[in-house]
Amino acid sequence: MLDTNQMTAHNSTKPPIPSSAVSTSHCFWLTFFASATSAGSAVTLDDAGDDTDDPAELADTDVPLGAAELGASREGFKAHDASLAPAANTTTHEETWSMTEEIVEVAPGVKQMQWLFNGQAPGPTLRGKVGDKFEITIKNEGSMAHSIDFHAGEVNPDKTMKSIQPGEELTYKFTANRSGIWMYHCSTMPMSLHIANGMAGNVIIDPPNLKPVDAEYNFMATDVFLGEENTGADAQRVADGRFDLMAFNYYPGQYDAEPIKAKVGDTVRLWLTNLGPDQPLSFHVVGEQFDTAYKEGAYLIKNEDSTGSQALDLLPAQGGFVEMTFNEPGTYSFVNHIMTNAEKGQHGKFIVTE
Numbered sequence: 001m002l003d004t005n006q007m008t009a010h011n012s013t014k015p016p017i018p019s020s021a022v023s024t025s026h027c028f029w030l031t032f033f034a035s036a037t038s039a040g041s042a043v044t045l046d047d048a049g050d051d052t053d054d055p056a057e058l059a060d061t062d063v064p065l066g067a068a069e070l071g072a073s074r075e076g077f078k079a080h081d082a083s084l085a086p087a088a089n090t091t092t093h094e095e096t097w098s099m100t101e102e103i104v105e106v107a108p109g110v111k112q113m114q115w116l117f118n119g120q121a122p123g124p125t126l127r128g129k130v131g132d133k134f135e136i137t138i139k140n141e142g143s144m145a146h147s148i149d150f151h152a153g154e155v156n157p158d159k160t161m162k163s164i165q166p167g168e169e170l171t172y173k174f175t176a177n178r179s180g181i182w183m184y185h186c187s188t189m190p191m192s193l194h195i196a197n198g199m200a201g202n203v204i205i206d207p208p209n210l211k212p213v214d215a216e217y218n219f220m221a222t223d224v225f226l227g228e229e230n231t232g233a234d235a236q237r238v239a240d241g242r243f244d245l246m247a248f249n250y251y252p253g254q255y256d257a258e259p260i261k262a263k264v265g266d267t268v269r270l271w272l273t274n275l276g277p278d279q280p281l282s283f284h285v286v287g288e289q290f291d292t293a294y295k296e297g298a299y300l301i302k303n304e305d306s307t308g309s310q311a312l313d314l315l316p317a318q319g320g321f322v323e324m325t326f327n328e329p330g331t332y333s334f335v336n337h338i339m340t341n342a343e344k345g346q347h348g349k350f351i352v353t354e
Contacts (some may be wrong), residue, residue, distance in 0.1 A: 001277050003041075008095070008212075009027050012207050013270075015122065017227075019042075020094045023227050023315075025231065026147065030127070030191060031246075033061070033176075038043070039327050045151070045178060048108055048315045055056070057065065061209075061302075061333075062151060063279075068204065069108060070107065070108060070142070070245070070253030070256070070344075070345045070347075071253035071256025071257055071345075071347065072108065072253075072256075072257060073174070073217065073256075073257050073258070074108070076301075077254075077257050077258060078226055078258070079249075079251070079254040079255055079257065080122075080221060080249040080250070080251060080254060080259035081084075081219055082091070082217045082248075082255070082260065083215065083216070083218075083234070084125065084127070084204075084216040084217060084218040084271060084342040085127070085216075086127075086216075087125070087129055087204075087206055089131075090130070091128075091129075091131065091132050091133065092132070092133045092134075092135070093126060093128055093133070093134045093136075093139075094134075094135045094136075094152035095126075095135075095137070096136075096137040096138075096139065097118045097124065097136060097137070097138050097139070098117075098118055098119065098138075098139050098140075098141045099115070099116070099117060099138060099140045099142050099146045099164070099186075100115075100119060101113055101115050101139050101142045101143060101200075101232075101325050102114060102116055102119065102144050103145070103230070104121075104279045105205070105251075106224060106251065107224065107226075107251065107345070108252075108253075109251050110128055110226065111229055111233050112226065112227055112228065112229045112230075112231075112233070113197070113229065113231055114143070114197050114198035114232060114250075115146065115194060115197040115199045115232065115319060116198050116199065117138075117148075117199060117201060118196075118283075119253055120248040121139045121198030121199075121200075121224070122198070122200060122201040122220045122248075122249055122250055122275065123184070123198075123199065123201030123282070124200070124201060125201060125202055125203070125204065125218055126202075126203040126204070126298065127203070127204040127205075127207055128147070128153075128176055128203075128204075128325070129176070129247060130163050130177065130178065130205060130206075131175070131177075131178050132175070132176045132205070132217075133173070133174075133175050133176075134150070134152075134153070134172075134174050134175075134176065134203075135156070135171060135173050136148075136150075136171070136172045136173075137170070137172075138164060138169060138170050138171075139168075139171060139288060140164040140165060140166050140167065140168055140169065141166075141167075141171040141290070142166055143332070144166065145163040145164065145188050146164055146186050146188055146194065146199065147161055147162060147163045147164055147170075147188045148161065148170075148172060148184060148185070148186060148187065149161045149184060149185055149186075149187040149188055149189045150172060150174055150182065150184040150203060151182040151183050151184060151203070151317065152180070152182035152203035152205060153172075153173075153174025153178055153182070154174070154177060154200075155172075155186060156194040156248070156327055157160065157187075159173075160172050160173075163188045163244065164322070166232060168353050174324050176203075176205045178205065178297065179205045179206060179207040179297070180203065180205055180207075180291065180296065180297050180319060181202060181203075181204055181210070181271055181273055181319025181320060181321065182202060182203040182204075182273075183200065183201075183202055183274075183275060183317045184200065184201055184202065184203060185188070185199060185200040185201075186199035186200070190238070190239065191277070192238050192239065192277040193233060193235055193238045193239075194239045195223075195275060195276060195277040196223065196225045196233040196277055196311075197232045197233050197260050200222075200275040201220070201275075202218070202220060202271075202273040202275075202319065203258050204218075204271055207232050207294065208290065208329070209339070210269075211323075213267045213269045213323065214263075214266040214267050214268060215262065215266060215268045215269075216268070216269045216270075216271065216274075217260065217269075217270050217271065218271045218281075219248045219249065219267065219270060219271070219272055219273075219334075219348075220245075220248065220249050220272075220273045220274075220275050221246075221248060221249075221272070221273070221274045221275060221279070221281040221314070221336065221346060222246070222247045222248070222249070222250045222276070223243040223246060223247075223277060223278055224243060224244055224245035224246060224247050224250070224252060224278060224344075224345065225237050225242075225243055225244055225247070226244045236324050238303070241278050241327060243278065243279065243344075244344075245265040245344045246279065246336065246341040246342075246344040246345045246346035247344060247345050247346060247347045248348055251331065252344065252345020252346070253331055253345045253347060253348075254345060254348070255334075255348025255349060256348055256349055258279075259293070259331075259348070259349035259350065259354070260348070260350050260351070261264065261350070261351050261352075262315075262350050262351070262352045262353075263326070263352065263354070264326055264327065264328060264329055264352060264353070264354050265325065265326065265327070266325065266326050266352070267323060267324070267325040268323065268324060268325075268326075269321055269322070270283075270321060270322050270323075270334075271320075271321045272312060272314060272319060272320050272321060272322070273314070273318075274316050274317065274318055275316070275317075276316030276317065276338050277316060278316060279314065279338070279341060280313065280314070280315050280316070280338065281312075281314045281346075282311045282313050282324070282336055282337040282338055283311060283312045283314070283334070283335075283336065283337070284311040284334070284335055284336075284337040285322075285332055285333070285335075285350070286309060286332060286333040286335045287323065287332050287333075288309055288324045288326070289308035289309065289310060289324065289326070290305060290309040290310070290312070290322040290323060290324050290333055291304045291305065291323055291324060292296060292304070292307055292321075292322065292323035293309040293312050293321075293322050293323075294321050294322070295312060295313075295314070295318070295319075295320035296318055296319065296320060315335055323329045326350070326352045327342070328352070329348070329352050329353050329354055330352055331349055331351055331352075332349065332350040332351075332352060333347060333348070333349050333350075334347070334348050334349070334350065335347045335348075
């Protein structure tokens with residue numbers, strides 16, 4: 001797995017779908033993959049930028065056709081590391097980030113331009129506690145104006161969220177006055193296009209008295225818009241809300257291709273942020289129930305043993321977390337339970353063993 005401060009590297013060659021890519025432990029998900037592959041094709045663009053279902057043009061564009069292909073394991077692929085370390089033992093967090101534009105793989109066999117914080121999408125995650133101070137210096141090493149808006153801070157937008165021209169920098173200072181899971185994003189217009197192209201991430205300010213868990217993971221829901229390799233997400237499709245694929249952490253199906261491993265008895269905490277820019281999230285883990293669910297600054301349930309939660313709903317820019325314990329070995333799929341979006345790549349797996 002890659003360090004979260006490094007850009008995810010992906011294989012740009014589109015491989016055949018191995019038979020091992022589809023789990024045989026769930027007949028439900030066999031049906032899911034089969035139906036999605038036959039009926040859930042991604043929308044593609046013809047040379048004029050129009051929607052097309054022409055098979056020849058689909059073949060030429062090399063766009064993934066369904067969930068089985070999106071989640072196929074393949075040699076050399078590395079998923080974005082979703083594991084999350086505890087907050088650093090400090091009250092002042094100082095970091096320097098770059099802003100760049102780079103061509104990377106955004107789906108199996110599909111490369112295009114992304115606009116990045118520190119060379120990665122999603123951007124780096126900041127984590128701290130209430131009262132911590134953050135000083136983040138942003139350097140624009142790209143070719144266009146960019147900016148940043150940390151929802152975790154209460155600051156004057158006129159001074160801190162202004163566009164930073166190429167070659168310039170800005171130091172964004174804020175104090176974390178409130179706990180929560182906060183989005184950040186480029187605030188240069190059109191914001192939707194900058195977010196769609198990769199310029200978003202999250203800040204986690206721990207609520208007090210979090211219980212110890214065996215592992216923590218950080219999933220950010222994102223809409224994926226395809227476009228030309230040298231320009232990135234198609235601006236008109238973004239403006240129209242016509243997304244092509246869906247993802248956790250900006251790459252569709254990556255946690256099917258590289259599942260997350262756990263042990264029976266592990267209690268895990270899953271931090272969730274919906275980066276959008278448009279689509280809602282209904283986060284669900286197949287075969288599990290959440291004993292704790294936290295959303296937008298408040299617990300919906302906490303450490304319950306006689307009731308539970310089956311899904312956490314988040315609109316764009318909202319955040320929360322859930323906790324659960326794996327009691328049996330098996331393959332536990334996590335999905336956006338808006339199933340058409342799961343079938344477009346907002347789907348992954350935990351593999352739980354004894």
